[in-house]
Amino acid sequence: MTIRTVAETGSTNADVAELARSGASEGLWLRAERQTAGKGRQGRAWESPAGNLFASTLVRLRPSDPQPATLALVAAVAIEDAVSTFLPGRAMLKWPNDLLIDGAKLCGILLERVDDAVVIGIGVNLAYHPENLERPVTSLAAHGVAPDPHVFLETLAESLQRWIARWRGEGLAPIRDRWTERAHPIGTALTAREADGSSHDGLFGGLTGEGALILRLADGTSRVIHAADVFLI
Secondary structure (H helix, E strand, C coil): CEEEEEEEECCHHHHHHHHHHCCCCCCEEEEEEEECCCECHHHCECCCCECEEEEEEEEECCCCCCCHHHHHHHHHHHHHHHHHHHCCCCEEEECCCEEEECCEECEEEEEEEECCEEEEEEEECCCCCCCCCCCCECCCHHHCCCCCHHHHHHHHHHHHHHHHHHHHHHCCHHHHHHHHHCECCCCCEEEEECCCCCEEEEEEEEECCCCCEEEECCCCCEEEECCCEEEEC
């Protein structure tokens, strides 16, 4: 595991993607003190003030690995694990990869495929959080703790390394179990907005064996959601 830190870059994901194409090894982390072109899911901008964590890492895929998309669950579990080191018992997971404190978003995860590798980008609001967004957001500082970004990243990198080892050695089941344990309860009311614009209200019914969301609908049927923005109602 190697952690590199730069003062400023456009996007750590873009930089690590280039390093992946150049043959960089798994376990490389790149952290920026500031990003000028940070991005989130679906092309959204990600505000990147100094004091927060902006970092990306590289996973080299092996033929025996579970589905690459499930690395989003692995990353979410690892981040919750790291956050709990500094703020025990407060963070809650929400599908597909959000970490919430009191209903407000704390972090973002972005997976990008590069040939035989996956770049995992992670942003965590440690010292600051943006205001006036369409959904509530928060930071660790707002809850009384503000770890140094490098110290937090060391904790996160070790956690992710452990969970990737379990993902490879035991499959998705232990990841899914841990995710469900740290998520909102079964039966929580959710709205899922899919990419085609359709919206579905229902109750959280857990995850499939592949990590997709099960949404229990009012008519008694269940809908399996593979990609969507999900909101607590």
